[in-house]
Amino acid sequence: MALNVVVGIxxxxxxxxxxxxxxSLVLAGHDVHVVATDAALRFVGRPTLEAISRNPVHTxxxxxxxxxxxxxxxxxxxxxxxxxxxxxxxxxxxxxxxDDLLGNTVLASTAPLVIAPAMHTEMWQNPATVDNxxxxxxxxxxxxxxAVGQLTGRDSGPGRLEEPEVIVAxxxxxxxxxxxxxxxxxxxxxxxxxxxxxxxREPLDPVRFLGNRSSGRxxxxxxxxxxxxxxxxxxxAAHLEVQPPSDVALVEVSTAVELQQAVADAxxxxxxIVMAAAVADYRPxxxxxSKIKKETQGDTLELSLVKNPDILAELGAARxxxxxxxxxxxxxxxxxxxxxxxxxxxxxxxxARKGADLLVVNRVGWNEGFATDGxxxxxxxxxxxxxxxxxxxxxxxxxxxxxxxVALG
Ligand code: CTP
Numbered sequence: 001m002a003l004n005v006v007v008g009i010x011x012x013x014x015x016x017x018x019x020x021x022x023x024s025l026v027l028a029g030h031d032v033h034v035v036a037t038d039a040a041l042r043f044v045g046r047p048t049l050e051a052i053s054r055n056p057v058h059t060x061x062x063x064x065x066x067x068x069x070x071x072x073x074x075x076x077x078x079x080x081x082x083x084x085x086x087x088x089x090x091x092x093x094x095x096x097x098x099d100d101l102l103g104n105t106v107l108a109s110t111a112p113l114v115i116a117p118a119m120h121t122e123m124w125q126n127p128a129t130v131d132n133x134x135x136x137x138x139x140x141x142x143x144x145x146x147a148v149g150q151l152t153g154r155d156s157g158p159g160r161l162e163e164p165e166v167i168v169a170x171x172x173x174x175x176x177x178x179x180x181x182x183x184x185x186x187x188x189x190x191x192x193x194x195x196x197x198x199x200x201r202e203p204l205d206p207v208r209f210l211g212n213r214s215s216g217r218x219x220x221x222x223x224x225x226x227x228x229x230x231x232x233x234x235x236x237a238a239h240l241e242v243q244p245p246s247d248v249a250l251v252e253v254s255t256a257v258e259l260q261q262a263v264a265d266a267x268x269x270x271x272x273i274v275m276a277a278a279v280a281d282y283r284p285x286x287x288x289x290s291k292i293k294k295e296t297q298g299d300t301l302e303l304s305l306v307k308n309p310d311i312l313a314e315l316g317a318a319r320x321x322x323x324x325x326x327x328x329x330x331x332x333x334x335x336x337x338x339x340x341x342x343x344x345x346x347x348x349x350x351x352a353r354k355g356a357d358l359l360v361v362n363r364v365g366w367n368e369g370f371a372t373d374g375x376x377x378x379x380x381x382x383x384x385x386x387x388x389x390x391x392x393x394x395x396x397x398x399x400x401x402x403x404x405x406v407a408l409g
């Protein structure tokens with residue numbers, strides 16, 4: 001798809017390299033509009049930029065006023081790339097200053113903004129620039145480079161403009177990610193999604209429990225992403241180690257039996273249930289009224305456990321007998337199996353047993369899966385086929401899982 005790309009060029013020696021940024025984008029089929037500052041045109045000629053971009057080069061704020069050019073260029077842009085971005089331009093962007101055409105273009109645009117800084121190392125490391133870059137990053141601006149290497153004078157260090165092909169590849173990737181996010185936004189609107197997250201705790205006595213290492217991060221990420229995609233979300237939370245999002249209905253539970261009740265209540269009008277919680281398979285047969293004491297137990301202590309309800313399997317069975325006809329049911333399988341093929345076989349057997357529409361299989365271990373920001377999963381359908389594989393932050397994995405759920409219809 002051809003994009004309308006604005007390439008902003010500001011006044012640094014590296015401006016000559018911007019010609020190759022423009023050229024790569026044009027050769028990739030994009031419609032490129034150069035907005036150069038006056039200072040940039042001291043380093044690289046307007047005719048060169050017009051010939052390479054195949055479009056007029058804009059510099060003047062007071063040109064084309066009748067067509068409201070100072071906002072029109074930004075409004076039409078799919079992507080803005082500023083290369084090179086000088087320390088001065090970065091400061092102006094951070095402050096939202098619009099005293100030239102480029103500043104107005106950026107402020108008038110909702111397109112992703114990618115900047116490729118270029119300056120001497122001292123300027124790059126100056127606290128003012130460091131703060132400005134942090135401010136821009138915090139607003140979602142993507143910063144490419146600078147590279148470390150030979151600078152304009154005899155010095156070398158961080159501050160060199162990143163190579164044009166690296167800037168172009170990064171900018172197009174930023175646009176692709178932005179477009180994917182936009183496409184996904186709203187695709188769950190009007191749907192009621194129930195997500196269980198965290199790990200249940202089964203009390204042994206008033207001070208002890210049997211639990212597991214689930215932190216709730218992946219389930220919370222799914223609830224957050226589903227809400228961002230327009231769903232009305234109920235989060236059934238068992239001992240989360242992370243903050244739940246504020247825009248979901250939160251139901252806090254502790255044990256598997258409490259979770260079962262909360263899920264049953266929420267299932268009545270749910271469209272989608274995602275069982276990300278780690279549910280204890282067994283609970284103590286009886287809970288001691290008072291603290292279990294060493295003196296009365298001696299050297300060994302035997303616990304008697306009784307099976308908990310399998311909430312996912314029960315929902316799957318209820319569906320098979322005609323209940324919840326429009327419900328989509330998603331299970332998780334946390335497995336310690338090291339071999340990939342064997343892991344998938346366990347997943348296939350599990351989804352058949354549980355009667356879910358999708359099963360998210362992930363490997364867990366002493367150092368894997370829990371309390372980390374990353375995850376790597378394979379999503380299986382009811383027939384055991386792989387419908388999606390995702391690795392990355394728990395938030396990006398959440399979005400890929402939701403993509404697979406949306407694809408169920
Ligand atoms: N689950 C559930 N109720 C249980 C146990 C698990 O609803 N009592 C759900 C989990 O929320 C998850 C899925 O079933 O979505 C699979 O959980 P997992 O612990 O991997 O499987 P188990 O059924 O417990 O099987 P096993 O531990 O023997 O592998």
